[in-house]
Amino acid sequence: MAESEPLIGIDLGTTNSIVATVQDGQPVVIKNRTGVALTPSVVAVSKNAKRLVGSIAKRQAITNPQETVYAAKRLIGRKFSSHEVQDALRSLPYAVVAGQHDDLRIRMGGRDLSVPEISAMILQELKADAEAHFGRPVTKAVVTVPAYFNDAQRQATKDAGRIAGLEVLRIINEPTAAALAYGFGRTVNGRVAVLDLGGGTFDVSVLEISQGVFDVVATGGDTYLGGEDWDNRIIEWLVFGFAKEHGLDLRKDRMALQRLKDAAEKAKVELSSVRESHVNLPFICTPPGGGAALHLQATLTRDKLEDLTSDLAERVVGITTEVLGEAGVRPSELKEVILVGGMTRMPKIVEAVRGYFRREPCKGVHPEEVVALGAAIQAHALAGQDSELLLLDVTPQSLGVAIAGGYVRRVIPKNTTVPTSATEVFATSKDFQRTVKIMVLQGEHEMAQANELLGEFALTGLREAPRGQVEIEVTFDINAEGIVSVSAKDRGTGLRQSITVTASSGLTEEELKRIIEEQREYLLAARLSEELKTKRVELDSLARDVVDALTRARLLPGGGGLAADAMPRAEQALEHARRVRDAEDVAALTRACELLSGCLTQLRGSAQSGARR
């Protein structure tokens, strides 16, 4: 039997991304080519126009802030005019411009890129890591998103997959993935809470698990609470101490600030396992009036860190209390509490959560890996490689239509298992109305305006009648892929109109196709330039060896018994190598290498036999 295609699960995070798979029945994280599980969700274009992804991009952010894009997840699938995007813009150093349909573009490397293109660069990197791991192509993945992501955000994430050359088998919710990683759904049924404290966001979800269905009962959190806030407190403390000692504000210097940021995160991470951390930043700045460079040295203890950030830990508990309150769930009613995200490695966070729930939360050694592991389990299950685990998809948000007075009539409530279909009957709201406009909305707000408009269409040619007398039947259909079709029918005349609403990610199909084509070309170009580089290195090294061998042969009496044409041939080959070296032609370079290598064998072979004689 042919070996089944490798399947992967991807956690595309705000701060870090991870890829995992199921191997010998066990979910495992795939290490990237630098040997670690985490790939920072950072992409950049370097000064010499090279695309950088992951830790290499994160490391150069210091010197290249405008061309380094991070936290793209905050922007994916959103409208430029939305307050979330406008809020994010205030803190992001890279340029974001409005696209054509109120979508947004990120300016990087002199190009305006859509957010899915940026996310695709990260996905591509993870795909390449997985391919290196398996030693063969990987084309299918399950990708996770926060439970509160709407259709547009999910669709945009799928588009990112397509651009990266991955078929996204399914998009699943991060808390669901976390619960799967803990084997819930098989072992645990009932309500569980998932608390995910990452680098920049805090998500709280309550899931109701029964018979393989994971319903999101409630979601909440704070999209601006995460590890970075802890880092910032440490930075403030370091800056304050330095100002007290030297009277200088380090925050004014971008370079110094980036170094402080890195050092602060490192200290925070260390303090999760040891009680004291030393910060040492030599030559952090030169005094404005000249003089010797100044160094920053400080010792931060775990107690001090907890002291500096006690309100942040309290916010974690406060927000959790709120979300549970909204969901109408008491902490004691929960079957389990799962901790997810790198920040839950901090002992103080575990302690705060334990105190609130009065129970030991589930937390593995690597809380930032569980989402990816769950995604891998889901991918495995979807491929039928695990028949025990049946997972059904649910609608993430309610669907409905706008009705008179600016309200929404809900047709399919959120968390409905798909595929599904539902019909509602509406009546005209005006006398002798000939047309109705059907506006398809997604969201939980009772006012139409506050929801996302997925699409609209008109049903015309209605029978003329006093208001309320014409009945219109609106049917929503959601298939297993989550594609929504809506049709409206005049019950009197049988007249019918329908649309398929594919949530728009901000990219049209044509744009997407063009991007995929560009992507393919980019990858080909990147591979070519990689091959050229390798070949040139090989050519240069062979040329050096030939020159050496020639020099040696010339020193030997009678050329060391070389064939008469050996030296001129070698010289010709060297000349040829010089000519083709900078051509963008792998085949020509390969031939030049072969020529040189042939000459080398001849020069060395004869020199050896000459010496023996």
Ligand code: ADP
């Ligand atoms: P996200 O889900 O936002 O992409 P992660 O779950 O990977 O991110 O969490 C990243 C955050 O976790 C960062 O702020 C990082 O500094 C923090 N973190 C990682 N390891 C530790 C640790 N040992 N102690 C405290 N914080 C940590």
Ligand code: MG
């Ligand atoms: Mg995460």
